[in-house]
Amino acid sequence: xxxxxxxxxxxxxxxAPQSEAFWTRQKEAIIAATRRKSGPARAxxxxxxxxxxxxLVAVFGSQxxxxxxxxxxxxxxxxxxxLDLLDDMDVLEAIPEEEL
Amino acid sequence: xxxxxVKNRVEEIIEMEKKETRSAxxxxxEISFSRVIEEHQRQVYALALRLTGNxxxxxxxxxxxxxxxxxxxxxxxxxSSLKTWLLRIAANKVRSxxxxxxxxxxxxxxxxxxxxxxxxxxxxxxxxxxxxxxxxALAADLERRVQAAISALPPRQREVAALKAQGLxxxxxxxxxxxxxxxxxxxxxxxxxxxxxxxxxxx
Numbered sequence: 001x002x003x004x005x006x007x008x009x010x011x012x013x014x015x016a017p018q019s020e021a022f023w024t025r026q027k028e029a030i031i032a033a034t035r036r037k038s039g040p041a042r043a044x045x046x047x048x049x050x051x052x053x054x055x056l057v058a059v060f061g062s063q064x065x066x067x068x069x070x071x072x073x074x075x076x077x078x079x080x081x082x083l084d085l086l087d088d089m090d091v092l093e094a095i096p097e098e099e100l
Numbered sequence: 101x102x103x104x105x106v107k108n109r110v111e112e113i114i115e116m117e118k119k120e121t122r123s124a125x126x127x128x129x130e131i132s133f134s135r136v137i138e139e140h141q142r143q144v145y146a147l148a149l150r151l152t153g154n155x156x157x158x159x160x161x162x163x164x165x166x167x168x169x170x171x172x173x174x175x176x177x178x179x180s181s182l183k184t185w186l187l188r189i190a191a192n193k194v195r196s197x198x199x200x201x202x203x204x205x206x207x208x209x210x211x212x213x214x215x216x217x218x219x220x221x222x223x224x225x226x227x228x229x230x231x232x233x234x235x236x237a238l239a240a241d242l243e244r245r246v247q248a249a250i251s252a253l254p255p256r257q258r259e260v261a262a263l264k265a266q267g268l269x270x271x272x273x274x275x276x277x278x279x280x281x282x283x284x285x286x287x288x289x290x291x292x293x294x295x296x297x298x299x300x301x302x303x
Contacts, residue, residue, distance in 0.1 A: 009303050010295055013246050014265035016146035016158070017239065026145070027137045030163050031130065034170045 143266040150262040249298035257291035
């Protein structure tokens with residue numbers, strides 16, 4: 001056997017012995033994996049839309065909550081004034097009717 | 101009537117183009133990529149197997165190689181052949197694998213049996229080597245000897261030998277491993293000498 005033939009024989013020993021079923025299974029696994037990897041990559045395309053939706057929800061939410069947050073504050077102010085009046089009731093009672 | 105014949109031929113070509121466009125649009129990349137896998141998976145796997153000595157790792161690295169190729173297929177400029185490009189990705193993945201294993205061993209996470217270069221034989225051998233027990237035993241013995249011989253080589257010689265076994269020229273191997281062609285020849289000279297000494301009885 002000459003050197004070239006010996007080389008070929010030697011290199012052929014380094015091939016990976018596997019059955020056809022193995023190669024088919026491996027190919028299918030690779031294709032399935034590339035599909036899975038493509039999925040999230042496409043989902044990232046929705047990020048700007050999702051961001052815009054979140055912004056809109058935040059804006060509308062704050063607008064809806066605006067009057068509600070004012071209302072309790074107004075009530076509480078009136079309530080405090082009412083309490084002040086009650087505190088001053090003794091004074092009011094002490095003032096003659098003509099001065100009121 | 102010649103005019104009618106020409107018209108029919110033009111319509112036929114337009115129809116053919118329409119069909120081709122439709123099929124290409126329906127299955128643009130997956131079918132062609134499936135062919136790429138079929139054509140090169142044996143070489144990528146064999147390279148990974150001979151460089152890691154571990155069938156499960158070789159299977160994972162083969163998958164990772166093709167997934168990387170799928171992601172970066174648009175960046176493939178065609179300066180080298182597709183096979184060389186895939187084997188370069190695979191060789192880089194294997195180097196990362198060894199770096200990761202060394203790091204794990206360094207921090208004490210690697211199991212001792214994981215670090216061994218001897219793969220489990222049932223992982224490497226085909227599902228049914230030949231259907232006959234004595235031939236299966238011979239195949240198992242050969243496989244064990246081959247893997248032991250290549251695992252005993254220094255890393256660079258091992259890489260050169262494994263890439264040479266995939267049919268790459270010295271110039272292509274030099275491109276994949278980022279070394280001079282003369283260095284590749286020197287590594288192959290040493291590797292061949294050692295492999296012949298270990299596997300002489302099979303040559």
